[in-house]
Structures are given as C-alpha cells and as structure tokens.
Amino acid sequence: MALESFATSRELTLGIELELQVVGTHEFNLTPGAADLLRVMAKKKLPGEVKPEIAASMIEISTGVCEGYADAVAQLQETRDVLVEAARKLGLGLCGGGTHPFQQWSEQRIFDAPRFHHLSALYGYLSKQFIVFGQHVHLGCTDADSALRLLHTMSRYIPHFVALSASSPFVQGTDTGFDSARLNSIQAFPFAGRAPFVSTWDEFLVYFDKMTRTGVVEDMKDFYWDIRPKPEFGTIEIRVMDTPLTIAKAAQLAAYIQTVARWQLRENTFVPEADDYLVYKFNRFQACRSGFNGTFVDPKTGEHRSVGEDIIATLDAFESHAIDLKTDTACAALRDSVTTAGNDAAWIRALHKEQRQLPEVVRQQCLRWQS
Amino acid sequence: MQADPIFAAALVLIVAALAGEGVFSAFGWPRIIGYSLIGMVTGALGLGFNTAVPAGNSAPFGIVFDMGMALLLFEAGGRVNLRWLRANPWLLATSVIEAVLTFTVVALLIVTLGYSATLATAVAIICVATSPAVVMRVTAEFKAQGQLSERLLLLAALNTVYAVVAQKFLLGWLHHEYGNNFWAALLHPVYVFGGSVVLAFFLAWVVALCEPYFDLRDEHASLLVFGLLLLMIALLRTFELPVLLTPLLAGIWLRHRASRPLVWSRHFGSVGGVLVLLLFVITAMSLSWHHVVTGGVVALAIVLVRSLAKISVLAVLGKPSGLSLRQSVALGVALCPMSGVALVLTAEIATRYPDFGVALGAIIFSTIAILEILGPLAVKWSLKRSGEIHNGT
DSSP: OOOOOOOOOOTTOEEEEEEEEEEESSSOOBOOOHHHHHHHTTTOOOSSEEEEOSBTTEEEEEOOOBSSHHHHHHHHHHHHHHHHHHHHHTTEEEEOOSSOSSOOGGGOOBOSSHHHHHHHHHHTHHHHHTOOOEEEEEEEOSSHHHHHHHHHHHHTTHHHHHHHHOOBOEETTEEOSOSBOHHHHHHTSTTEEOOOOOOSHHHHHHHHHHHHHHTSOOSGGGOEESEEEETTTTEEEEEEEEOOSSHHHHHHHHHHHHHHHHHHHHHOOOOOOGGGGGTHHHHHHHHHHHGGGSEEEOTTTOOEEEHHHHHHHHHHHTHHHHHHHTOHHHHHHHHHIIIIIOOHHHHHHHHHHHHOOHHHHHHHHHHHHHO | OOOOHHHHHHHHHHHHHHHHHHHHHHHOOOHHHHHHHHHHHHHHHTOSOTTTTTTOTTSTTHHHHHHHHHHHHHHHHTTOOHHHHHHOHHHHHHHHHHHHHHHHHHHHHHHHTTOOHHHHHHHHHHHHOOOHHHHHHHHHHTTOOSHHHHHHHHHHHHHHHHHHHHHHHHHHHHIIIIIOOHHHHHHHHHHHHHHHHHHHHHHHHHHHHHGGGSOTTSHHHHHHHHHHHHHHHHHHHHTTOOTTHHHHHHHHHHHHHOSSOOOOOGGGHHHHHHHHHHHHHHHHHHSOHHHHHHHHHHHHHHHHHHHHHHHHHHHHHTTTTTOOHHHHHHHHHHTOOOOHHHHHHHHHHHHHOHHHHHHHHHHHHHHHHHHHHHHHHHHHHHHHHTTOSOTTO
16 A cells, blocks of 8 residues: 655644543543543534544543644643543543553453454454553644654654653553653564654655565554654654643643754754664663663764753753743743653652552542643 | 251352352353352252341351351442542432332332232332342452443442331331330431441441551451451441441441542452352342242232333433443343342341231242342343453453
8 A cells, every 4th residue: 555645734733642541430440431431522522532542441632733832731621621521420530641550451451443453353462561551742744855854853852752751650560660661562563663764755655665565564553653754644743752640741742842843943953864773772761761860872972961961951952942932831841840840750659659559649640630 | 957057058158169150151140140049949958047147146157148248338338439429410310210219119019919008118128229249249250340330339339228228217117017116116217327327437437547557459458357347247236236237338438538549359358259159148048938939929020110110210311321321221230139138138127027027028038039040140241231241251
C-alpha cells in the first residue's frame, strides 16, 4: 500500500492525544469500563474526540487542532470535565500515569473491536503487556520535507520529553527504579524505536515502499516510533511521553514541544545529522531510568550533563520564543518541576512512601486528574 | 441416623467439594450449586445437622455459619459506595424502587393465595434481599469485572440492609400481635437497632484504628479481622442481638468514613473463603424438607413475580442510571438469588414464633431451595451476557 501524500497544515499548530486509565473506585484497579463511558457520553458535544483503545480499561481523549497553549488547556478541560462526569455516574475513576501501578497484565481484557482482536492475536501477551498510557503530541508542518527535518531535530529533545512527562515508576505492584517504565514495554515491539535518518520525503517514500514490499508493515500505524510522520494530518507525532497526572502538565508538555520546534525552525541552532543518533538510545534510556538526573550526552559535542541541566539550558535559550508563543507560563511551570517540584514519577514515589498503599496512590492520581 | 459429627462433617465437605468441581467441569456452573445440592441431600437424609440454623449456640455448625456470614456481610458492606449513590441518584432510585416493588408484588401474591397479611408481609420482606453471598461468590469465581458486577454487589448489599431492617420492625409488630405487649413491640426494634449500630461503630472504629499498621492483603490483617468479628459475634450473642446487621453496617461505615481505599484479600484470605463456601452447604442443609415440599408451588410463583418485579424496575431505570438495556435486564435477572440471609431472617422469626414460623418456613425454605440452584445460574448468565466474564472461564 502506497503512503498517502502529506497534507499541509499550519506550522506549529498542536494536537494532543491522551490515553487514560479507567479504574474502579473500590480497589482502584484497572477495570473494563471504556465501553460504558463511551455509551454514557455518546451524545455529548466535545472539542475533540473520545475513543476506545486496545484495552477495555483504557480510553483515549484527543483535542482538535489547537493554536497554542491556552487553546489546548481549554479543549482538554472541556473534554476532561465531560468524561469525569460520565465516570462519576458509573462509579469509575479516571487518571493519568504511564502505567497502572499494580494491575496484573494477565487480568486485562482487550476492547471488543476487530482491529484490537487482530492486534491481540498478532502480538499475543505483548498486547496485554502493552497496556500502558501515553501522551502523543502532533505538531503541524507546512510540507513533508520540513516535517522530516523537524522530526530529526526533535529527536535530540526526546530525553527532555521523557523526563518531564515520566509518571510510570511502578509496574505490576513493584517500583521499577525507572521514572518511565512505560517505554520499556514499547521497546519489545518489532518496529519500536526511531524513524530512519532520511531528510527528504522522497527518500522516506522509498524506505516505506521497501518495507511494505517485504510485507511486514502495511501502513504508518505499524511503526511504533518515538516520533513518526502522520501524512494525513500533515503533522509529526511525538509519542514518547507518559500520560501526565494532570491536564495542566499535558498542555505544558505540548507547549514545550511547540516552543522547541519554533525556536529550531527559526534559529536552526541544531542541525540534525545521522551521527546524532549514536547517543540516541543511551540518552533515552537515561531519561527513562533517572528522569532529570539521567545523563544527557550532547550529540554534537559529546559533552555529558544531566537531562535536567539540558532542559534548563533549553528553556533559557528559547525564552523569547516562549514569550511570542505565550507558552512562557507553561515553561515556567516545567522549569519549576526540574528545579524543585520533580516530575510526576517523583510525586507518585513520594506519595507511596507516605501512604504505603498503591490503591491510595491511584485514588489520589484520580483526584489530581479531576482538578 | 446419628452419625459421628466429625466423620459426617468430613464426608459432607469432601462430597460437596467434589460435587462443586463436578458441576463446574461438566456444565460450567458455579461451584456453589454443587455445594448447595450436597447440602440439600444431606439435610434431606437427616444426617443430624439440621439444627445448625437457627443458629443456636450449641448447634454444631452454628459458629461456623455465623462467622462465615459475618465475614461475608462485612465484606459486602465494604462494597457499598455511598458516594456513588450520591453521584448517580438514579442508582439509589433503582435500589429503593426495586425493593419496594419486590415487596409489594410478593405481598400481594401471598395475600391473593389466601394467606394472612402478616405472613404476606414477612415473606415479602425476606424476598426483598438478594443474596450477597451468591453474588459475591459467582462474580469472584468467574473473575467478573465491570458495571454489572459492581452494581450487582451494591444493589444486593443495599436490599439486604432494607430487608434486615424491615424484619426488625416486623418482629416488633409480631410482638404486638402475638404477645399483645405494646412496650416490647416498641422497644425491641429500638434495642436491636441501637445495639447493632453501636457495635457496628465499635467494630469499624477498631478496624480503622488498626488498619494503617497492616498490609490488608496479607494473612496478618485477616487474623485481626477474624478476631474482631469473632468478638463481635460473642458480644452479639451476649446481648441477644441479630448477627446480620452489625457486620453489614460496620462494612458500610468503614467504607464511608474515609475515602482511603481498604482493599482486603477476598473473604479475608483462604480460611475466610472456606467459611463462605461452607455457608452454602450449611444453608442448604438447614432447609427443612418437610417445609420445602409443602411450599413448592407458592415458592415457584414467588420466584417468578419477584424476578419480574426486579427485572421490570431495572428495565425502566437502568438506562437513566447509565446502563444499556441489555445490561439493565441482565442486572434485573442477576438480582434473583436468595440464600443464607433469607434463611437467617426466617429462622429468627421462627424461633420466637414457632407457629407462625412453620407457615413462613414452608414458603421461604422452598423459595431458597429453588433459588440456591437457579440463582447462581442466573448471575452467571447475566455476567456472561454482559461480557463481564472472561472467555477463558
């Protein structure tokens, strides 16, 4: 199947998708409530969409095209409020977090739809281990070539996005020691990782045709890349983030991504090369493992610093763009999380240390999601 | 026949376990059906245990039964999410209307069949309750998850509360009617409520006090709960209070007093699980077969109108409360089980008013006998139909 042509969209427009956890309000375990939620809110008018995902205990909300941070906050809030209302009626809880801290994968159910049953048959238990919750951010691009260039530029900042969003320290009842354990479950898939280093859309089409000819992939959806082009939207989609615990954080992350992109599109301080990817996996691992304290290796200079330091340096460098885009308050909040507050993974760990019980942690995650 | 109680008990347990496994692997039925069947056979053979309930202190299974019941009701009470009822008033409406309609149609039926209004009231009150034991066992056995399972547990716990409370008023009325003692009629329910509530608060308070120091999912916490419930039973017996209300209220109160989730292991560990399973054997064993046969036809009629009442209320109110029609009807069907709670409610009346108890027992015991088999099947069918049971099980 040939890849469709790359649609044009307005530069730097945003779209946000969030995969949410649907939990019961007794044990605060994951519960298959997506179909009930969708039924209850079927007739509600929303700025974006609410869709089922592969697990019956997962639901995805998305915004329409957002101009910027304020717009994203407003859209997310509206959808969130409707969803929370429906959940309350059904005695369900909703929360962010990249993993559910104590669900057992073997107890999970696949959402009853042909595509999900197909995926489940294809991937076997991986599809249930894949019950993790991510945030995806779409960035609008004017054309395919600039989309690919932007994709490789943004790859340098993947550790930032991972560390800032990380909210999945617990898996199956155990502290993994990772800030984002979620990304580890994605790693197992055959087409996880990064897009090939090609800088024009024509070259990309050649790659895509080769891959489809082998029969192992059919369309872009089969690639579980950290960043992938989305031709029908005219966007690149950044997919490494854990779903944060609040919609405020989700919107801040989108604002950060938008600001990095604008800064680089205007100032080109980082010109992507194939060799940048030599440290890609290392940096990404470090951010997953240790968040802001992970080591960041500068792909150009080989210099070592912490992920947190590199984020602060970036925030300093693009300040004027943040002001232009009106993302400065969002960036200030993120700066605060690097310097003092910590990311959501730190919050989850601290709460668990204090409360000792993971169901209580999930309950408080639900409260944060509502607020 | 007077068998050595330990040998006989051992035999009953072994055969019940095998029968449970048998009906499960042969037909995919809930195992409790097997337990109930063996219990009924044992009871019919008169193997010497049919004094277990009414729970006289000396009855061989009395304490086992009371303990199993207390564990189960304490657990069921903990599933009552009062916040959910506030957030979804349709759910509360469903619960109340379902109970009122069940009461009304059953009472009308019994009166129409020519029985006294007092008897009709007693039967109708007992028929309001859905067995929390059956509901909890079947959902647990088939690992059911979802709206239907949650609502079923909630509605069963609630209508059990209604029935238990109404029965206390009925007992007061009976004091008046049979004993002609106005003060007893007035004071007895007050004493029973007051005592049950005080003990329930006490139990909940102690559990809440100890809870933060335990990992609720392990056996150390279960030991604590066992000890406290046993203490509760001892106190209830001392003060001649009924066994049903206190653990249920304690569970509800404990759940409601703090929003922090209290997640115990199911039935408070495997020993609790065994006690709960034994409830089914003992309940079935305690049905008096003379009564069951006399009440047969009336019981069939009760089963029918009672279910119709529950199903029709759900069919109307399910949708505004957030269910699909399919789920609503399934939930109505799943509300039919009657078991241990009905037995205890009947026995409590029968011990005080033996003559009245004979007529009541005839009707209720046959209803229980029918629903011990049909109830679990109905629950399983409903859960399966609503997609809340894994395909593998």
